[in-house]
Amino acid sequence: MDYTDDRTLKDKVFPELERELPRRRMAHVLAVTLMAGHLARRHGLDPVRARLAGALHDSARAWPDARLIRYVRSRRIPVPDFDFIRRNQPVLLHGPVSADVARKKFGVKDREVLSAIAKHSLGSVRMTRFEKLVYVADFLSHDRSFKDAPRLRRLAARDLDGAYRESVRQKLRFLVDRGVPIPPECVRVYNSLFPPG
Numbered sequence: 001m002d003y004t005d006d007r008t009l010k011d012k013v014f015p016e017l018e019r020e021l022p023r024r025r026m027a028h029v030l031a032v033t034l035m036a037g038h039l040a041r042r043h044g045l046d047p048v049r050a051r052l053a054g055a056l057h058d059s060a061r062a063w064p065d066a067r068l069i070r071y072v073r074s075r076r077i078p079v080p081d082f083d084f085i086r087r088n089q090p091v092l093l094h095g096p097v098s099a100d101v102a103r104k105k106f107g108v109k110d111r112e113v114l115s116a117i118a119k120h121s122l123g124s125v126r127m128t129r130f131e132k133l134v135y136v137a138d139f140l141s142h143d144r145s146f147k148d149a150p151r152l153r154r155l156a157a158r159d160l161d162g163a164y165r166e167s168v169r170q171k172l173r174f175l176v177d178r179g180v181p182i183p184p185e186c187v188r189v190y191n192s193l194f195p196p197g
C-alpha cells in the first residue's frame with residue numbers, strides 16, 4: 001500500500017480498523033492520529049509517518065488475551081519479560097502485536113513506524129524522537145481525560161522529551177494506583193529517565 005500521503009489511511013486503513021475496533025477505541029485511534037500529526041508538525045518530524053503510526057498503533061488492542069499470547073508465540077515476536085507480561089498484563093502485548101499486524105496485514109515497511117507502534121505500550125529505554133512522539137500522542141490524545149492531561153499537552157507542544165518523561169511517570173503512577181504488578185521494562189524505562197542522584 002502507498003503510505004506517502006493520508007489517502008490510504010482514509011480509504012483503506014480506517015475502514016478496515018472500524019471492522020475490528022469498538023467505537024470508543026476507534027475514536028481513540030482517530031484522536032491519536034490527529035495528535036501524532038500535530039506534534040510532528042510542531043517538532044519538525046514527518047506528519048504523514050506520524051499519522052500512519054497513530055492510525056495503526058492499536059490495531060490489535062481489542063484482541064482477547066489468549067489470541068495476543070498465541071500470536072506473539074507463533075510469530076516469535078520479541079517482547080521484554082514476555083512471561084511476566086503474559087501472566088500479569090497480556091493486554092500490553094498489543095503494542096508489539098499491532099506492529100506485526102501493521103507490517104503483515106497493512107504492508108507497512110517503514111521500520112521506525114513499526115518500532116514506534118511496537119514500543120507504545122511498554123516504552124523502551126531506547127527511543128528515537130519519533131518513537132517518543134507516538135508514545136506521547138497515544139497518552140495525550142484528546143480522548144484522554146485524566147486530570148493532568150491538559151498540562152501535559154501544553155508541555156508536549158514545546159518539549160517532547162519532557163512530555164515523554166512525564167507520560168512514563170504518569171503511566172507508572174496509574175499502574176501503582178490500581179495496585180497491579182509493574183512490568184520490569186516499565187521500571188527500567190522509568191529508571192532511565194529518572195536516574196538516582
Ligand SMILES: [Fe+2]
Pocket residue numbers: 057058061094095120121138
Ligand atoms: Fe495501545
Ligand SMILES: [Fe+2]
Pocket residue numbers: 028032057058138
Ligand atoms: Fe492507544
